[in-house]
Amino acid sequence: MPFIKTTELNSKYNHLEKMNVSELLQKINSEDKTVADSVERSLPQIERLTEKVIEKLKSGGRLFYIGAGTSGRLGIVDASECPPTFGVPHNLVIGLIAGGDIAIRKAVEFAEDSENQGWEDLQKENITEKDFVIGIAASGTTPYVIGALKKCNEKNISTGCITCNEGSPLATTAQFPIVVIVGSEFVTGSSRMKAGTAQKLVLNMISTAAMIQLGRVKGNKMVDMQLSNNKLVDRGIRMIMEELNISETEAQILLEKHKNVRNAINNFQNG
Incomplete structure (x- = not known):
């Protein structure tokens, strides 16, 4: 054919x-x-x-x-x-x-x-x-x-x-x-x-x-995304708030400290 x-x-x-x-x-x-x-x-x-x-x-x-x-x-x-x-x-x-x-x-x-x-x-x-x-x-x-x-x-x-x-x-x-x-x-x-x-x-x-x-998503969230603009920073803060049930201010402080959503969540949960 x-x-x-x-x-x-x-x-x-x-x-x-x-x-x-x-x-x-x-x-x-x-x-x-x-x-x-x-x-x-x-x-x-x-x-x-x-x-x-x-x-x-x-x-x-x-x-x-x-x-x-x-x-x-x-x-x-x-x-x-x-x-x-x-x-x-x-x-x-x-x-x-x-x-x-x-x-x-x-x-x-x-x-x-x-x-x-x-x-x-x-x-x-x-x-x-x-x-x-x-x-x-x-x-x-x-x-x-x-x-x-x-x-x-x-x-x-x-x-x-x-x-x-x-x-x-x-x-x-x-x-x-x-x-x-x-x-x-x-x-x-x-x-x-x-x-x-x-x-x-x-x-x-x-x-x-x-x-x-490869483990690059947690739940349904892009927890390893690069925080390369304000939109993504805001998204990261919301992810942390939702996952840890904490305030926006607390989530923002965690994200600024750890520079990564996954790391922020893991460090908080591990004390």
Whole structure:
């Protein structure tokens, strides 16, 4: 059966330029509603990959996301949010994008077409067998990502992927593939839409589940979050108040002393 990019199929809608704003928004929203169901159908794949990621992280390894364009940016977003949210080191979850950091803001022409550059970028991070690499590509055909995963496989480095096309070269290369079939986009081929949303949902699931399993959440609270702005300081104070049943002033004093919600709670409880 030939490989077909369902993400490139013609939109179910036509003459978009003739629709008014209300019609456009309603139809985009209608398509977006299908994404969570598509992700649900891939839960067994997501579970297998996530369990392997947790195993690697618990053994001292790191998690890498590697992608191009929208997919690369989504990986970088998820990686960059792990330290402030869960208090983990910045080098525990690393996002790499074809074209380097400049490509986060501005598209770098043909950066994704190199089959060797992805592996070279991973080598700069001193990748080892302890680590886990997730290639992200809606199309499943991005040479930058596929080339990197092939080299990882050769070097006995565990690989996974998040893609939106069944039977794609990326899905057949990854050891732990996640394939979320979202179908055609509202604007034909614009995979930053449903495909991008699906990838974001899956990334949230992987990193959040992993951090919880690593002990970075207590109850349902981000007790290891970095107190990097007033909003987070206020949240931390409320967490301490709720957990210890103390006043706001007492919670504030504890947080200022220990600089961390978990430490503040533990020190109070341990006397």
